[in-house]
Amino acid sequence: MPIKFLPQLRLLSPSLPVTRFPSMRPGASIGSNGSMPVLNRVFPFKLKFIGLSPGFNGHLGVRSLSTRSFRTRPGSSSEFTRKDRGDVGASKSLIEDEAELSDWVGELRTDSFRGRLTSEDEELDADRARNRVRSRDREGNRGSVKRRRESEFDNFRESNRRGTRGNPGYSFSRNSRFSKRFDSELEDEDNDDDEEEEESCSRRKTRGAKRENKKVDSRKGRGNERGLNSRNMGNGRRNLGRKSNFREDKDDDANDFEEERGRVVRATANFLSEEDSDINDDEDDEDDVIFRKNASSALGLDKDVRQTGSPRSSPGKSDSYLSESRFDQSSLSPLSLKGIKDAGYEKMTVVQEATLPVLLKGKDVLAKAKTGTGKTVAFLLPSIEVVSKLPPIDRDVKRPPIHVLVICPTRELASQAAAEANTLLKYHSSIGVQVVIGGTRLALEQKRMQANPCQILVATPGRLRDHIENTAGFATKLMGVKVLVLDEADHLLDMGFRKDIERIIASVPKQRQTLLFSATVPEEVRQICHIALRRDHEFINTVLEGTEETHSQVRQMHMVAPLDKHFSVLYVLLKEHIADDVDYKVLVFCTTAMVTRLVADLLGELNLNVREIHSRKPQSYRTRVSDEFRRSKGLILVTSDVSARGVDYPDVTLVIQVGLPADRQQYIHRLGRTGRKGKEGQGILLLAPWEEYFVSSIKDLPITKAHLPSVDPDTKKKVERALSNVEMKNKEAAYQAWLGYYNSTKNVGRDKYRLVELANEFSRSMGLDNPPPIPKLVLSKMGLRNIPGLRSK
Numbered sequence: 001m002p003i004k005f006l007p008q009l010r011l012l013s014p015s016l017p018v019t020r021f022p023s024m025r026p027g028a029s030i031g032s033n034g035s036m037p038v039l040n041r042v043f044p045f046k047l048k049f050i051g052l053s054p055g056f057n058g059h060l061g062v063r064s065l066s067t068r069s070f071r072t073r074p075g076s077s078s079e080f081t082r083k084d085r086g087d088v089g090a091s092k093s094l095i096e097d098e099a100e101l102s103d104w105v106g107e108l109r110t111d112s113f114r115g116r117l118t119s120e121d122e123e124l125d126a127d128r129a130r131n132r133v134r135s136r137d138r139e140g141n142r143g144s145v146k147r148r149r150e151s152e153f154d155n156f157r158e159s160n161r162r163g164t165r166g167n168p169g170y171s172f173s174r175n176s177r178f179s180k181r182f183d184s185e186l187e188d189e190d191n192d193d194d195e196e197e198e199e200s201c202s203r204r205k206t207r208g209a210k211r212e213n214k215k216v217d218s219r220k221g222r223g224n225e226r227g228l229n230s231r232n233m234g235n236g237r238r239n240l241g242r243k244s245n246f247r248e249d250k251d252d253d254a255n256d257f258e259e260e261r262g263r264v265v266r267a268t269a270n271f272l273s274e275e276d277s278d279i280n281d282d283e284d285d286e287d288d289v290i291f292r293k294n295a296s297s298a299l300g301l302d303k304d305v306r307q308t309g310s311p312r313s314s315p316g317k318s319d320s321y322l323s324e325s326r327f328d329q330s331s332l333s334p335l336s337l338k339g340i341k342d343a344g345y346e347k348m349t350v351v352q353e354a355t356l357p358v359l360l361k362g363k364d365v366l367a368k369a370k371t372g373t374g375k376t377v378a379f380l381l382p383s384i385e386v387v388s389k390l391p392p393i394d395r396d397v398k399r400p401p402i403h404v405l406v407i408c409p410t411r412e413l414a415s416q417a418a419a420e421a422n423t424l425l426k427y428h429s430s431i432g433v434q435v436v437i438g439g440t441r442l443a444l445e446q447k448r449m450q451a452n453p454c455q456i457l458v459a460t461p462g463r464l465r466d467h468i469e470n471t472a473g474f475a476t477k478l479m480g481v482k483v484l485v486l487d488e489a490d491h492l493l494d495m496g497f498r499k500d501i502e503r504i505i506a507s508v509p510k511q512r513q514t515l516l517f518s519a520t521v522p523e524e525v526r527q528i529c530h531i532a533l534r535r536d537h538e539f540i541n542t543v544l545e546g547t548e549e550t551h552s553q554v555r556q557m558h559m560v561a562p563l564d565k566h567f568s569v570l571y572v573l574l575k576e577h578i579a580d581d582v583d584y585k586v587l588v589f590c591t592t593a594m595v596t597r598l599v600a601d602l603l604g605e606l607n608l609n610v611r612e613i614h615s616r617k618p619q620s621y622r623t624r625v626s627d628e629f630r631r632s633k634g635l636i637l638v639t640s641d642v643s644a645r646g647v648d649y650p651d652v653t654l655v656i657q658v659g660l661p662a663d664r665q666q667y668i669h670r671l672g673r674t675g676r677k678g679k680e681g682q683g684i685l686l687l688a689p690w691e692e693y694f695v696s697s698i699k700d701l702p703i704t705k706a707h708l709p710s711v712d713p714d715t716k717k718k719v720e721r722a723l724s725n726v727e728m729k730n731k732e733a734a735y736q737a738w739l740g741y742y743n744s745t746k747n748v749g750r751d752k753y754r755l756v757e758l759a760n761e762f763s764r765s766m767g768l769d770n771p772p773p774i775p776k777l778v779l780s781k782m783g784l785r786n787i788p789g790l791r792s793k
């Protein structure tokens with residue numbers, strides 16, 4: 001199996017990044033050169049806040065780092081100006097929901113035979129979902145924050161009506177390891193969504209039952225735990241012949257939300273550690289990998305910053321993801337070239353340059369490239385070329401073949417990839433694209449595919465499997481697949497998705513080309529990638545051996561604070577950042593959906609301009625918030641891991657990760673929401689002392705330890721007051737979700753007594769001295785019955 005690393009690729013193309021790191025000294029480390037000049041060069045932005053702690057070793061001892069951002073000055077970001085302005089409407093359009101997507105695809109491709117794809121039903125669904133969100137907010141008497149959000153929601157709803165459709169892109173991914181699993185134990189009114197209901201009905205036999213019953217419970221006005229109890233006690237139609245087996249339940253939940261599955265099964269494995277040590281072992285391997293620190297690209301950054309004189313400028317020299325190769329010099333078809341030109345792409349990115357020639361030859365490829373460096377275009381272009389060489393679909397054929405199948409782990413990524421495909425296909429009028437994703441009615445997709453055959457299908461795994469099993473003639477169409485693409489391949493090959501992927505692979509011809517792309521390719525994935533790839537596939541790694549998998553122009557630091565300080569530290573960090581940059585755009589990642597909601601509530605009470613996104617929100621709400629965030633500046637998006645992978649928000653200035661990331665990969669993907677397209681950004685990881693062990697798994701990355709910002713007594717009081725205004729039920733839900741999440745993490749969840757102590761510390765940090773009671777059933781599922789310190793009900 002030939003492996004191509006950059007030294008080899010350099011022979012193919014002198015413009016690959018290895019040739020553009022003249023200042024990089026492989027093996028150099030910040031730790032080994034612990035002088036102030038190094039820091040000056042690595043962090044020239046805010047030296048007044050930096051002080052070396054004596055005798056630092058490995059990590060930089062930094063007393064305090066401001067979160068001051070260093071944005072690109074207007075006009076300094078050349079390559080993406082056109083797109084950033086929003087001129088390329090098609091390529092990354094917000095697909096608000098299924099209806100919007102259909103509309104948008106229809107409008108985009110009116111010149112093709114597929115025509116307009118919307119229906120009144122779809123619009124109605126979307127409206128009904130919106131109305132429910134609003135009426136719930138009204139009924140719920142959620143206080144001032146909620147009312148403010150409602151009016152903000154109305155505002156951007158209004159702006160959507162005025163012309164969101166066709167705006168350039170957004171998207172968010174959804175891949176939380178544990179959050180959905182534990183949050184799903186809680187009834188969440190926000191999840192009562194017609195789209196899901198419809199799907200639930202059509203899939204009741206298999207996956208839908210649980211979700212549907214949640215909805216039923218919610219309508220009956222039952223409390224969270226009652227909904228849970230009834231579900232797990234085999235009440236009514238909820239169980240529909242299912243075993244009341246926790247593992248199966250959880251798999252069901254995961255099926256509700258595609259993105260959760262990759263992580264969720266592993267969470268279960270942990271959760272059931274006594275029962276399934278094999279799966280746990282996998283996880284051990286992953287978590288225990290030790291990496292070496294190498295600061296060479298940080299030094300590269302220094303050189304670049306001094307050359308450009310603008311710390312916010314696209315580095316362009318040492319770390320640019322753009323190559324010197326131009327698309328118009330490639331052998332791509334003239335129609336593709338026209339589409340590429342219209343999209344504003346001139347030079348290939350490094351990963352595009354490295355993979356295109358190999359893929360055009362028809363080889364299988366596993367490709368690794370950093371976040372935000374154009375992997376989507378890299379796998380779409382060669383796929384489009386394959387289709388363009390095939391005879392056009394005969395409209396009279398009963399079951400027209402699908403030639404390219406792209407699998408993405410989340411609905412949003414699938415929509416984003418479809419949007420990008422449409423941009424590139426602008427002049428290929430005979431090639432059609434469609435998406436099949438969860439959260440919408442299966443029958444609707446069936447009708448749409450019937451009415452508008454497509455050669456390129458972008459899908460989420462669970463929904464695709466549904467079609468394979470339930471849509472007449474679909475399996476026959478898949479027999480036409482010539483190219484199979486797995487985006488975020490490491491995630492798709494993860495335990496949670498594995499069964500679906502295997503089923504899908506079994507449904508497409510063996511004679512095909514397969515493309516696997518991701519920003520992270522852990523060794524486990526290398527070992528199992530043969531389930532999808534031919535033996536003679538090539539591994540194209542555009543991340544130079546010995547360099548970081550993250551961008552050197554993104555400053556990374558971690559801070560350690562006791563749990564009871566997290567909220568106030570987070571508040572101070574945000575306030576500092578906002579004060580430093582009026583154009584701030586911040587993502588705050590939390591461990592679970594319910595913790596996300598709590599943090600969003602709190603920051604809202606503190607009068608910060610904040611939105612929230614997580615898997616317990618209806619899809620239509622999420623896409624609207626996502627779109628608003630994409631277009632906005634001066635906004636904080638508090639999010640679970642639904643936004644961790646693939647989301648392409650422009651100009652994110654800061655990513656804060658509060659609490660333990662699921663794993664090293666998740667840390668990298670979350671951080672990758674900033675520093676995209678060669679821009680600069682910052683990342684802060686806020687950990688409790690007992691979470692600091694995680695840093696060893698990312699110590700090869702240029703992450704430094706920063707001292708905590710000081711929290712004055714007034715600020716502390718302010719945060720406490722704000723916390724007291726947060727709804728009790730949200731605190732209770734956050735407590736339970738928190739407990740579930742950490743129970744599932746290997747290091748923390750092992751010692752149940754300690755875990756409960758920590759959970760109660762978290763409870764106190766929310767102002768609850770008495771930890772909220774948890775349903776007995778949940779406690780027993782978590783293996784926490786009879787652990788002192790927990791209250792049950």
Ligand SMILES: Nc1ncnc2c1ncn2[C@@H]1O[C@H](COP(=O)(O)OP(=O)(O)OP(=O)(O)O)[C@@H](O)[C@H]1O
Pocket residue numbers: 079080091092344345346347348349352369370371372373374375376377518519645646647648672676677
């Ligand atoms: N050749 C190009 N020139 C300029 N911009 C490009 C080019 N190719 C892709 N882009 C843009 O770069 C951005 C990032 O691309 P994309 O989302 O595909 O990154 P990615 O590598 O898949 O990131 P992630 O790993 O986070 O999923 C997008 O806005 C895309 O439109």
